[in-house]
Amino acid sequence: NAGVTQTPKFQVLKTGQSMTLQCAQDMNHNSMYWYRQDPGMGLRLIYYSASEGTTDKGEVPNGYNVSRLNKREFSLRLESAAPSQTSVYFCASNWDRANQPQHFGDGTRLSIL
Amino acid sequence: AQKITQTQPGMFVQEKEAVTLDCTYDTSDPSYGLFWYKQPSSGEMIFLIYQGSYDQQNATEGRYSLNFQKARKSANLVISASQLGDSAMYFCAMRGAGGTSYGKLTFGQGTILTVHP
Numbered sequence: 741n742a743g744v745t746q747t748p749k750f751q752v753l754k755t756g757q758s759m760t761l762q763c764a765q766d767m768n769h770n771s772m773y774w775y776r777q778d779p780g781m782g783l784r785l786i787y788y789s790a791s792e793g794t795t796d797k798g799e800v801p802n803g804y805n806v807s808r809l810n811k812r813e814f815s816l817r818l819e820s821a822a823p824s825q826t827s828v829y830f831c832a833s834n835w836d837r838a839n840q841p842q843h844f845g846d847g848t849r850l851s852i853l
Numbered sequence: 854a855q856k857i858t859q860t861q862p863g864m865f866v867q868e869k870e871a872v873t874l875d876c877t878y879d880t881s882d883p884s885y886g887l888f889w890y891k892q893p894s895s896g897e898m899i900f901l902i903y904q905g906s907y908d909q910q911n912a913t914e915g916r917y918s919l920n921f922q923k924a925r926k927s928a929n930l931v932i933s934a935s936q937l938g939d940s941a942m943y944f945c946a947m948r949g950a951g952g953t954s955y956g957k958l959t960f961g962q963g964t965i966l967t968v969h970p
Contacts, residue, residue, distance in 0.1 A: 771956050782857075782944060782960035783898075790956060798957065830898065834956075838886050838948070839905055842958055844898035 742766050746831050746845035753821045753852045761816040761848050763831030769843075770836050772814035773798075774806060776827040777847070783830060789814055790836075821852045855880045857945050859961035866935045867969050873920070874930040874964045876945035885949050887928040888958070889919070892942040901943075904928055935968045942966075 747762045765772065770791045775783040775798075785798030789808040803825060805817045814833075818825060828849050832842040856879040866872040878887065889901040904912045904919045912919040920929040932939055945961040 773957070780962060782962045783946075783958075784960070785957055788957060828896070832898075832958075836956065838884070839903050841888055841900040841903060843900070847896050 744831055744833055744843050744845035746829075746848050748848060749846065750849050751851070753818075753850070755822060755852060757821050757852075758817065758819050759821065760818075761829055761831075761850075762813070763815065763845060764813045765831075765833040765843070766812065767833060767835075767843065768811070769833035770811070771834050772808065773832045773842065774804075774814070774816045775830045775832065776800065776825075777830060778827050786816065786829075823852050826850060826852045855882070855885075855947050855949060855959040857947055857959055857961035859945055859964050861964045862962075863965045863967070865967050865969060866932075868937060869934055871931060871933045872935055872966065874932070874943050874945075874966065876928045876930065876961060878926050878928060878945075878947050880947060880949065882949045885947055887919070887921070888946045888948065889917070889928075889930045890944045890946060891939075892944065892963070894941070898944075902930070932966075937968050937970060940966060940968045 744765045773788040774786040777783045787806040789795045792811045807815045828847045830847050831845045834842040858877045885906045887904045891899045902914045902917045904921045916933045918931045942963045944963045946958045
Protein backbone atom coordinates (compact mmCIF):
# COMPACT_ATOMS: atom_id res chain seq x y z
CA ASN A 741 0.00 0.00 0.00
CA ALA A 742 1.98 2.99 -1.27
CA GLY A 743 -0.45 5.78 -0.29
CA VAL A 744 1.35 9.12 -0.73
CA THR A 745 4.91 8.92 -2.04
CA GLN A 746 7.34 11.83 -1.87
CA THR A 747 10.73 12.12 -3.49
CA PRO A 748 13.42 12.86 -2.55
CA LYS A 749 13.53 12.16 1.18
CA PHE A 750 16.52 14.41 1.78
CA GLN A 751 18.10 17.21 -0.23
CA VAL A 752 20.75 19.84 0.33
CA LEU A 753 20.79 22.87 -1.93
CA LYS A 754 22.85 25.99 -2.26
CA THR A 755 21.16 29.39 -2.14
CA GLY A 756 19.80 30.27 -5.57
CA GLN A 757 19.52 26.71 -6.86
CA SER A 758 16.21 25.35 -8.03
CA MET A 759 14.56 22.03 -7.47
CA THR A 760 11.24 20.21 -7.67
CA LEU A 761 9.75 18.07 -4.96
CA GLN A 762 7.64 15.25 -6.34
CA CYS A 763 4.47 13.81 -4.84
CA ALA A 764 2.23 11.02 -6.09
CA GLN A 765 -0.79 9.33 -4.56
CA ASP A 766 -2.47 6.10 -5.59
CA MET A 767 -5.75 6.51 -3.68
CA ASN A 768 -7.67 8.30 -6.45
CA HIS A 769 -8.03 11.40 -4.28
CA ASN A 770 -9.10 14.63 -5.89
CA SER A 771 -7.48 16.99 -3.40
CA MET A 772 -3.75 17.31 -2.80
CA TYR A 773 -1.73 19.63 -0.57
CA TRP A 774 1.79 20.81 0.16
CA TYR A 775 2.79 21.81 3.70
CA ARG A 776 5.98 22.91 5.35
CA GLN A 777 6.87 22.11 8.94
CA ASP A 778 9.22 24.33 10.89
CA PRO A 779 10.26 23.86 14.53
CA GLY A 780 7.63 25.16 16.93
CA MET A 781 5.21 26.21 14.19
CA GLY A 782 3.25 23.11 13.26
CA LEU A 783 2.42 22.53 9.59
CA ARG A 784 1.57 25.43 7.32
CA LEU A 785 -0.17 25.11 3.98
CA ILE A 786 1.85 26.26 0.97
CA TYR A 787 -0.43 25.34 -1.95
CA TYR A 788 -3.28 23.01 -2.59
CA SER A 789 -5.15 21.53 -5.51
CA ALA A 790 -8.82 20.69 -5.26
CA SER A 791 -8.83 18.80 -8.55
CA GLU A 792 -6.72 18.10 -11.60
CA GLY A 793 -5.94 21.34 -13.37
CA THR A 794 -6.62 23.64 -10.42
CA THR A 795 -4.24 25.03 -7.82
CA ASP A 796 -4.55 27.71 -5.18
CA LYS A 797 -2.38 29.48 -2.64
CA GLY A 798 -2.29 28.55 1.00
CA GLU A 799 -0.88 30.42 3.96
CA VAL A 800 2.80 30.64 2.87
CA PRO A 801 3.02 30.49 -0.98
CA ASN A 802 5.81 33.00 -1.60
CA GLY A 803 8.88 31.48 -3.24
CA TYR A 804 7.06 28.38 -4.46
CA ASN A 805 5.20 27.17 -7.51
CA VAL A 806 3.15 24.03 -7.99
CA SER A 807 1.92 21.87 -10.81
CA ARG A 808 -0.94 19.39 -10.71
CA LEU A 809 0.35 17.21 -13.51
CA ASN A 810 -2.57 14.77 -13.39
CA LYS A 811 -4.86 13.34 -10.75
CA ARG A 812 -2.03 11.38 -9.12
CA GLU A 813 0.83 13.87 -9.13
CA PHE A 814 1.34 17.25 -7.48
CA SER A 815 4.80 18.81 -7.59
CA LEU A 816 6.30 21.71 -5.65
CA ARG A 817 9.05 23.83 -7.20
CA LEU A 818 11.53 26.17 -5.60
CA GLU A 819 12.80 28.44 -8.37
CA SER A 820 15.56 30.15 -6.39
CA ALA A 821 16.08 28.50 -3.03
CA ALA A 822 16.67 30.66 0.05
CA PRO A 823 17.88 29.61 3.53
CA SER A 824 14.43 30.56 4.90
CA GLN A 825 13.01 27.66 2.89
CA THR A 826 14.97 25.14 4.93
CA SER A 827 12.19 22.96 6.29
CA VAL A 828 10.48 19.60 6.18
CA TYR A 829 7.95 19.44 3.36
CA PHE A 830 4.90 17.20 3.45
CA CYS A 831 2.53 16.29 0.67
CA ALA A 832 -0.98 15.12 1.54
CA SER A 833 -4.18 14.05 -0.18
CA ASN A 834 -7.75 13.22 0.81
CA TRP A 835 -11.25 12.38 -0.33
CA ASP A 836 -13.54 15.36 -0.62
CA ARG A 837 -15.67 14.49 2.37
CA ALA A 838 -15.61 16.41 5.62
CA ASN A 839 -14.82 13.41 7.82
CA GLN A 840 -12.01 12.06 5.66
CA PRO A 841 -8.50 12.63 7.02
CA GLN A 842 -5.63 13.81 4.95
CA HIS A 843 -3.09 11.11 4.19
CA PHE A 844 0.49 12.30 4.38
CA GLY A 845 3.69 11.29 2.68
CA ASP A 846 6.80 10.66 4.75
CA GLY A 847 8.18 14.15 4.12
CA THR A 848 11.19 15.69 2.40
CA ARG A 849 13.86 17.19 4.61
CA LEU A 850 15.31 20.13 2.67
CA SER A 851 18.36 22.13 3.76
CA ILE A 852 19.46 25.27 1.93
CA LEU A 853 22.94 26.56 2.62
CA ALA B 854 -9.89 32.67 9.28
CA GLN B 855 -9.35 29.53 11.27
CA LYS B 856 -7.02 29.22 14.24
CA ILE B 857 -5.92 26.29 16.38
CA THR B 858 -4.20 26.77 19.72
CA GLN B 859 -2.34 24.10 21.64
CA THR B 860 -1.12 25.67 24.86
CA GLN B 861 0.96 22.75 26.16
CA PRO B 862 4.38 22.65 24.50
CA GLY B 863 5.24 19.49 26.45
CA MET B 864 3.43 16.97 28.61
CA PHE B 865 4.67 14.09 30.74
CA VAL B 866 2.67 11.03 31.80
CA GLN B 867 3.43 7.82 33.59
CA GLU B 868 2.96 4.60 31.67
CA LYS B 869 -0.58 3.16 32.02
CA GLU B 870 -2.05 6.49 33.15
CA ALA B 871 -4.40 8.68 31.14
CA VAL B 872 -3.41 12.05 29.71
CA THR B 873 -5.32 14.94 28.16
CA LEU B 874 -3.85 17.11 25.43
CA ASP B 875 -5.56 20.47 25.05
CA CYS B 876 -6.80 22.05 21.86
CA THR B 877 -8.90 25.16 21.38
CA TYR B 878 -10.04 26.53 18.06
CA ASP B 879 -11.60 29.55 16.47
CA THR B 880 -13.61 29.67 13.28
CA SER B 881 -16.55 31.48 11.76
CA ASP B 882 -17.58 28.44 9.72
CA PRO B 883 -20.81 26.84 10.95
CA SER B 884 -19.56 23.43 9.86
CA TYR B 885 -16.05 22.09 10.38
CA GLY B 886 -14.06 19.03 11.31
CA LEU B 887 -11.43 18.51 13.96
CA PHE B 888 -8.57 16.04 13.61
CA TRP B 889 -5.74 14.80 15.76
CA TYR B 890 -2.49 13.53 14.28
CA LYS B 891 0.48 11.85 15.89
CA GLN B 892 4.03 12.47 14.69
CA PRO B 893 6.60 10.07 16.14
CA SER B 894 10.29 10.87 16.06
CA SER B 895 10.52 9.08 12.71
CA GLY B 896 8.56 12.00 11.25
CA GLU B 897 5.46 10.53 9.60
CA MET B 898 2.02 11.98 10.26
CA ILE B 899 -0.45 9.43 11.61
CA PHE B 900 -4.19 10.17 11.73
CA LEU B 901 -5.73 9.35 15.12
CA ILE B 902 -9.29 10.61 15.43
CA TYR B 903 -11.93 12.86 13.87
CA GLN B 904 -14.81 14.91 15.31
CA GLY B 905 -17.40 16.67 13.20
CA SER B 906 -18.90 19.91 14.44
CA TYR B 907 -22.41 18.46 14.23
CA ASP B 908 -21.60 15.11 15.79
CA GLN B 909 -23.71 14.56 18.88
CA GLN B 910 -21.31 12.19 20.57
CA ASN B 911 -17.63 12.48 21.34
CA ALA B 912 -15.45 10.46 18.98
CA THR B 913 -13.56 7.42 20.23
CA GLU B 914 -10.95 5.24 18.52
CA GLY B 915 -9.50 2.55 20.73
CA ARG B 916 -7.48 4.25 23.48
CA TYR B 917 -8.10 7.68 21.96
CA SER B 918 -11.14 9.79 22.70
CA LEU B 919 -11.98 13.36 21.92
CA ASN B 920 -13.54 15.57 24.57
CA PHE B 921 -15.49 17.94 22.33
CA GLN B 922 -17.03 21.01 23.95
CA LYS B 923 -18.50 23.07 21.15
CA ALA B 924 -19.57 26.05 23.26
CA ARG B 925 -16.05 26.36 24.65
CA LYS B 926 -14.52 25.68 21.22
CA SER B 927 -12.30 22.98 22.62
CA ALA B 928 -11.41 19.52 21.28
CA ASN B 929 -9.11 17.86 23.75
CA LEU B 930 -7.51 14.50 23.03
CA VAL B 931 -7.62 11.93 25.82
CA ILE B 932 -5.23 9.00 25.67
CA SER B 933 -6.08 6.25 28.12
CA ALA B 934 -3.60 3.68 29.48
CA SER B 935 -0.55 5.43 28.03
CA GLN B 936 2.15 3.30 26.46
CA LEU B 937 5.81 4.04 25.81
CA GLY B 938 5.03 4.08 22.09
CA ASP B 939 2.69 7.02 22.63
CA SER B 940 5.70 9.30 23.10
CA ALA B 941 5.46 11.65 20.12
CA MET B 942 4.36 15.07 18.93
CA TYR B 943 0.58 15.47 18.73
CA PHE B 944 -1.15 17.95 16.45
CA CYS B 945 -4.68 19.23 16.55
CA ALA B 946 -6.04 20.41 13.19
CA MET B 947 -9.25 21.86 11.82
CA ARG B 948 -10.77 21.71 8.36
CA GLY B 949 -13.45 24.06 7.21
CA ALA B 950 -16.44 22.72 5.34
CA GLY B 951 -17.25 25.70 3.19
CA GLY B 952 -16.08 28.88 1.54
CA THR B 953 -12.39 29.65 1.37
CA SER B 954 -11.68 27.27 4.26
CA TYR B 955 -13.05 24.25 2.43
CA GLY B 956 -10.81 21.25 2.54
CA LYS B 957 -7.76 22.99 3.99
CA LEU B 958 -6.28 21.91 7.31
CA THR B 959 -5.10 24.45 9.86
CA PHE B 960 -2.71 22.99 12.42
CA GLY B 961 -1.84 23.89 15.97
CA GLN B 962 1.76 24.15 17.09
CA GLY B 963 1.76 20.70 18.61
CA THR B 964 2.34 19.12 22.02
CA ILE B 965 5.26 16.82 22.73
CA LEU B 966 4.11 13.92 24.89
CA THR B 967 6.66 11.92 26.84
CA VAL B 968 5.58 8.68 28.50
CA HIS B 969 7.73 7.59 31.43
CA PRO B 970 8.05 3.89 32.40
